[in-house]
Amino acid sequence: MTKIWANSGDSHLLEPDDLWLSALPDRLASRAPRSERGEKYEVVYIDGERVDRQLNDFMDAMRPPGARDLDIRLNDMDGEGVWGQLAFPSMGFWTVGITDRELAKACASAWNDWAYSEIIKRNSRVIPAAVLSMANVEDAAAELERVAELGFQSVFLPTVTRPGEEYAFDRWEPLWTVAERANIVLGFHIGTGGDTVVFRGPGGAIVNYMETTYPGMRVVSHMTAGGALDRHPGLKVLIAEGGAAWVPAIADRMDEAYRQHGMFVRPKLSRLPSEIISQQVYASFQHDKSAVEVVAATGYRNVLWGDDYPHLEGTYGHTQDTLNELFSTVPADVRERITRGTFNELFTVPAREAA
Amino acid sequence: MTKIWANSGDSHLLEPDDLWLSALPDRLASRAPRSERGEKYEVVYIDGERVDRQLNDFMDAMRPPGARDLDIRLNDMDGEGVWGQLAFPSMGFWTVGITDRELAKACASAWNDWAYSEIIKRNSRVIPAAVLSMANVEDAAAELERVAELGFQSVFLPTVTRPGEEYAFDRWEPLWTVAERANIVLGFHIGTGGDTVVFRGPGGAIVNYMETTYPGMRVVSHMTAGGALDRHPGLKVLIAEGGAAWVPAIADRMDEAYRQHGMFVRPKLSRLPSEIISQQVYASFQHDKSAVEVVAATGYRNVLWGDDYPHLEGTYGHTQDTLNELFSTVPADVRERITRGTFNELFTVPAREAA
Numbered sequence: 001m002t003k004i005w006a007n008s009g010d011s012h013l014l015e016p017d018d019l020w021l022s023a024l025p026d027r028l029a030s031r032a033p034r035s036e037r038g039e040k041y042e043v044v045y046i047d048g049e050r051v052d053r054q055l056n057d058f059m060d061a062m063r064p065p066g067a068r069d070l071d072i073r074l075n076d077m078d079g080e081g082v083w084g085q086l087a088f089p090s091m092g093f094w095t096v097g098i099t100d101r102e103l104a105k106a107c108a109s110a111w112n113d114w115a116y117s118e119i120i121k122r123n124s125r126v127i128p129a130a131v132l133s134m135a136n137v138e139d140a141a142a143e144l145e146r147v148a149e150l151g152f153q154s155v156f157l158p159t160v161t162r163p164g165e166e167y168a169f170d171r172w173e174p175l176w177t178v179a180e181r182a183n184i185v186l187g188f189h190i191g192t193g194g195d196t197v198v199f200r201g202p203g204g205a206i207v208n209y210m211e212t213t214y215p216g217m218r219v220v221s222h223m224t225a226g227g228a229l230d231r232h233p234g235l236k237v238l239i240a241e242g243g244a245a246w247v248p249a250i251a252d253r254m255d256e257a258y259r260q261h262g263m264f265v266r267p268k269l270s271r272l273p274s275e276i277i278s279q280q281v282y283a284s285f286q287h288d289k290s291a292v293e294v295v296a297a298t299g300y301r302n303v304l305w306g307d308d309y310p311h312l313e314g315t316y317g318h319t320q321d322t323l324n325e326l327f328s329t330v331p332a333d334v335r336e337r338i339t340r341g342t343f344n345e346l347f348t349v350p351a352r353e354a355a
Numbered sequence: 356m357t358k359i360w361a362n363s364g365d366s367h368l369l370e371p372d373d374l375w376l377s378a379l380p381d382r383l384a385s386r387a388p389r390s391e392r393g394e395k396y397e398v399v400y401i402d403g404e405r406v407d408r409q410l411n412d413f414m415d416a417m418r419p420p421g422a423r424d425l426d427i428r429l430n431d432m433d434g435e436g437v438w439g440q441l442a443f444p445s446m447g448f449w450t451v452g453i454t455d456r457e458l459a460k461a462c463a464s465a466w467n468d469w470a471y472s473e474i475i476k477r478n479s480r481v482i483p484a485a486v487l488s489m490a491n492v493e494d495a496a497a498e499l500e501r502v503a504e505l506g507f508q509s510v511f512l513p514t515v516t517r518p519g520e521e522y523a524f525d526r527w528e529p530l531w532t533v534a535e536r537a538n539i540v541l542g543f544h545i546g547t548g549g550d551t552v553v554f555r556g557p558g559g560a561i562v563n564y565m566e567t568t569y570p571g572m573r574v575v576s577h578m579t580a581g582g583a584l585d586r587h588p589g590l591k592v593l594i595a596e597g598g599a600a601w602v603p604a605i606a607d608r609m610d611e612a613y614r615q616h617g618m619f620v621r622p623k624l625s626r627l628p629s630e631i632i633s634q635q636v637y638a639s640f641q642h643d644k645s646a647v648e649v650v651a652a653t654g655y656r657n658v659l660w661g662d663d664y665p666h667l668e669g670t671y672g673h674t675q676d677t678l679n680e681l682f683s684t685v686p687a688d689v690r691e692r693i694t695r696g697t698f699n700e701l702f703t704v705p706a707r708e709a710a
Contacts, residue, residue, distance in 0.1 A: 168557045202523045203580025205619035206628065209612035210576040210605060214569040221565040225558025243608050245649070249600035250565060252643035257564035259642075260668045264560035273561065287614075288607035290653055294600070297652030298645055313615045 003081050004323040004335070005352060007343035009284035010189070010240040010306030011085035011314075013128060014067045015092065015114065023110035032107050033094035046097045052196075064317075067310040070122055077125065080319035082307050083340075084349035085126045087119065088156050088189050088240065092131040096158040096193050104135035108143055116150045124350050129156040129187045132175075141174035148182035153347050154238070155184055158193025159215035167219055168226025180232040185282075185346050188219045190241040216242035217250050220281055224254060227267045229280045236346060237281050241313070244283035244303040245290035251277040251300070278302070282342060286315055292326050296334050304342045358436050359678040359690070360707060362698035364639035365544070365595040365661030366440035366669075368474065368483060369422045370447065370466070378465035387462050388449035401452045407551075419672075422665040425477055432480065435674035437662050438695075439704035440481045442474065443511050443544050443595065447486040451513040451548050459490035463498055471505045479705050484511040484542045487530075496529035503537035508702050509593070510539050513548025514570035522574055523581025535587040540637075540701050543574045545596040571597035572605050575636055579609060582622045584635045591701060592636050596668070599638035599658040600645035606632040606655070633657070637697060641670055647681050651689050659697045 016022075020032035031047045044052040066073030077085065092111045098104040108131045115128040130147040132140040132155060144155055165171060179186055191212040199207045216239040223229050223237060254273035258265055269276065278299060284306040285291040295303050305323070308314030315322045327335040343349075371377075375387035386402045399407040421428030432440065447466045453459040463486045470483035485502040487495040487510060499510055520526060534541055546567040554562045571594040578584050578592060609628035613620055624631065633654060639661040640646040650658050660678070663669030670677045682690040698704075 166554065166556060168554070168559075168562060170557070199521065199523070199577075201521060202525070202582060202622060203577065203620075204523075205616050205621070206580035206609050206612045207523060207573075207576050209616065210572065210580075210608060213605070213608060214572070217565065217569070218562075221562050222554075222558065225561035225565075227557055243604050245604035245607070245653075246601040248645035248648070249598050249604070249643065250568070252600065252640075252645045253565060253568060253598050254561050256642050256668065257561045261560050261564065265558075266560070267557060285607075287611050288604065290603035290607045290649075293603070293652045294645075294649070297648045298600075313611065 001320060001324050003320060004327060004339060005081050005083050006305050006323055006339035007084040007349065008082050008307040008309065009086050009238060009282070009304030009343055010286075011087045011126070011309040012090050012311060013087045013115065013119065014090050014310065015111070016068075019091065019114050020107055020110055023114065024106055028103055028106050031100070031103055033091065033098070044094055046094055047100055047103060051097050052094070064310045070119065070126065074123065074125060076309070076316070080307065080316065081323065082309070082319060083125060083352050084343060084347065085307070085309065086154055086187065086240075086343075086347060087126050087128045088187065089129070089131055092156065093158070093189070093192050095131050096134045098133070099135055101133070101135045101139065104133035105139045105143070108133045112143065112147050112150070112152070116147075120151050127153050127347055127349065129154040131156055134158065137171055137174055141178045144175060144178045144184060145182065148178070148184055153185065154187045155179065156187050156189055159188050159190060159219050159239075160192065160194030166222050167228065168222035172228065176228050176232050176235055180234045183234070185236045185238055187238045187240055188216060190216050190239070213242050213246075217246060220247070220250060220277065221254060224273050224276050224281075227269060229276045230269045230271060233280070235280060238304070238346065239281070239283045241284060241286070241306060241308060243285045243288045243291055245288060245294045247277060247281060247283050247302075248294055248298045248300045282346065286313060287322055289326060292330055292334065292338060295338060296331065301337060302342055303338050305338050356675060356679050358675060359682060359694060360436050360438050361660050361678055361694035362439040362704065363437050363662040363664065364441050364593060364637070364659030364698055365641070366442045366481070366664040367445050367666060368442045368470065369445050369665065370469065371423075374446065374469055375462055375465055378469065379461055383458055383461050386455070386458055388446065388453070399449055401449055402455055402458060406452050407449070419665045425474065425481065429478065429480060431664070431671070435662065435671065436678065437664070437674060438480060438707050439698060439702065440662070440664065441509055441542065441698075441702060442481050442483045443542065444484070444486055447511065448513070448544070448547050450486050451489045453488075454490055456488070456490045456494065459488035460494045460498070463488045467498065467502050467505070467507070471502075475506050482508050482702060482704065484509040486511055489513065489516075492526055492529055496533045499530060499533045499539060500537065503533070503539055508540065509542045510534065511542050511544055514543050514545060514574050514594075515547065515549030521577050522583065523577035527583065531583050531587050531590055535589045538589070540591045540593055542593045542595055543571060545571050545594070568597050568601075572601060575602070575605060575632065576609060579628050579631050579636070582624060584631045585624045585626060588635070590635060593639065593659070593701065594636070595639045596641070596661065596663060597638060598640045598643045598646055600643060600649045602632060602636060602638050602657075603649055603653045603655045637701065641668060642677055644681060647685055647689065647693060650693060651685065656692060657697055658693050660693050
């Protein structure tokens with residue numbers, strides 16, 4: 001089996017449990033997101049309120065060795081054949097549920113300061129996606145300017161917003177403006193901002209996994225149809241961990257709506273939805289062979305592989321099996337594009353040879 | 356331009372406005388679904404309640420000549436190069452909102468009797484999808500047995516159910532049993548059973564068109580993950596008008612959930628989700644070039660073209676342009692499969708030569 005080196009468009013950091021406790025003043029620290037672990041459940045409290053209940057992370061025992069240690073992580077990556085990683089938060093995801101403006105701002109900044117000093121300053125292969133206040137757009141835009149200066153290349157945004165704050169609305173304009181100017185990739189991560197269990201019934205585990213997919217598609221429809229991507233042609237959107245073969249499908253559907261329902265369409269766009277999408281929307285996947293096939297078969301090229309390290313859905317321990325299964329019979333240019341080229345178009349990591 | 360003949364996996368009947376009024380006894384007729392047309396809106400009343408508000412169908416003026424007349428319709432079809440059509444209801448869609456058992460049953464039977472005498476008995480190229488009571492599953496199963504005897508080959512089901520009645524649940528078992536035994540294709544039509552306007556904001560027309568897509572994907576996830584398709588390997592599901600290139604994408608995603616989250620998965624399935632889907636799930640599209648490309652590129656072959664006659668999203672007036680654009684550079688076997696083969700695998704219409 002040939003070792004295939006790849007960059008990952010979807011990985012995660014596991015933050016220290018006391019990140020906010022140690023970084024924030026007492027009166028804010030006590031209100032910052034925290035989790036309590038029981039026998040079977042993990043309960044998340046945000047600003048004192050119980051907001052989320054997740055299955056206990058009993059997979060801790062199976063975590064890759066480097067999940068919480070950067071040096072060991074780089075070693076894990078060498079072993080797996082992963083060179084660069086866009087690293088989303090873990091605990092940092094919880095900040096999207098904070099509604100208090102001061103608290104949201106403080107938690108986001110503390111997270112970014114931690115990621116700056118512990119990740120960015122210490123290595124160039126694992127690049128963190130910043131966290132922003134979802135309580136106030138001006139605060140989010142200001143923090144994005146700050147972290148862009150610190151060398152962040154991407155920012156995490158939840159796929160689900162509060163009702164009435166969907167990404168089609170102009171309220172986000174300050175954020176889009178900063179992101180476009182600073183060349184920051186908007187990293188929308190599947191399964192964030194909304195309820196992760198929407199169906200309780202037969203097949204629930206699979207149905208709910210699917211339910212995390214639609215909000216990623218919805219982000220694309222809102223940012224395309226609402227005009228944000230058209231107004232900001234330099235803005236790049238990555239839908240992480242949702243698979244990729246659906247992108248050409250929804251591009252065609254949006255074109256059909258744009259054309260056949262043209263008399264209802266506001267705003268008019270300067271490009272077809274499918275053109276906007278092929279120029280500005282990216283998608284990452286882990287195991288999907290269809291994600292590779294669409295790149296070979298359609299004009300859609302913005303597909304990135306991801307290892308989802310160190311998560312359960314990820315490829316740790318079988319990365320080379322997965323990469324060889326996906327790419328052994330695929331033309332070299334397609335393999336290069338999905339394993340490295342698309343990532344390198346969005347992000348800068350040092351060349352492997354030069355490291 | 357070569358004339359490409361195709362069968363359509365997604366067309367519609369336009370029923371006479373007084374279908375229920377003339378077929379049902381007074382006390383039921385007055386409660387049957389009806390629409391009122393104003394300047395700008397069409398308002399639908401079901402059992403006396405205003406349940407739906409649609410944009411006025413001002414496109415009536417643009418309707419194909421045969422929209423309401425079978426003989427002229429067959430003439431339209433000859434002109435367009437469409438040989439066979441699976442014909443979904445129009446007004447018949449409204450019956451899914453009826454909650455009263457007697458009324459739901461009577462409206463469904465009256466619709467099917469009309470379709471039998473006016474469509475099935477009078478031609479073999481336009482084959483109607485039957486309507487069933489969504490108020491009671493036993494009534495639905497009994498009516499399905501009756502219409503199968505009358506020669507119906509497919510039945511319409513809404514993509515959105517009432518909460519708690521999703522297609523993963525065993526409550527639908529009687530219907531699946533009859534459909535499998537009678538070889539009736541379950542035709543889930545996009546945009547039915549739920550609200551068609553879920554987003555009011557910039558890009559709404561396109562966003563809402565996209566919103567009709569997710570429930571079609573959801574049907575596939577519920578019927579696959581819930582085990583219905585696994586228990587009934589002869590059951591065939593068609594998702595009509597939602598495009599098709601997303602099917603391999605969600606099959607891969609469901610495989611990933613089935614494998615990576617295996618310890619949470621109930622019921623276990625005898626086949627991988629992707630195998631079930633490639634054997635039992637079909638999808639129709641109108642204009643999407645990606646739908647053609649996935650058939651050529653992936654192992655997924657269950658794609659049907661559809662004209663959506665006589666609707667606005669459809670291809671009437673430009674069918675040959677659309678077919679030539681989609682298929683002129685495609686291998687002959689792929690074209691044959693999508694334009695005729697898949698349809699002929701599901702439905703029986705007379706051969707064109709023999710007609």
